[in-house]
Amino acid sequence: MALKPIDLEFFNKEGVNVHEAIVATSKRARQVNEDIKIEFNQRVELITTKTETESEENDINPDQLKIAVEFEKRAKPTDVALDELMKGDLSWRYREREEPEPRIEEEPTIVEGEEE
Numbered sequence: 001m002a003l004k005p006i007d008l009e010f011f012n013k014e015g016v017n018v019h020e021a022i023v024a025t026s027k028r029a030r031q032v033n034e035d036i037k038i039e040f041n042q043r044v045e046l047i048t049t050k051t052e053t054e055s056e057e058n059d060i061n062p063d064q065l066k067i068a069v070e071f072e073k074r075a076k077p078t079d080v081a082l083d084e085l086m087k088g089d090l091s092w093r094y095r096e097r098e099e100p101e102p103r104i105e106e107e108p109t110i111v112e113g114e115e116e
Contacts, residue, residue: 024092032077
């Protein structure tokens, strides 16, 4: 597997914090990986439901092999996320923090003459 060098000057030119970019890219790669997993499972499920009654479990299904090979040829999720970052398609923002309401602690008021 070949390594893909990344020009770190890109981050300096764009004014992007390298650490933020790494975190954003890794989160995007996880999203891409989940999408690929879902698509793969859906496609394999369609094939297994069709052929479940036709063949035994020990047989190799050629349709499943074709799908597996197709998915292996695709770009890896980290490559997809890095390409999106370098093209400027990947952006991120911080969640707005909700300020907790100030707690005003009041002492209980005791009124004489009243019973509970």
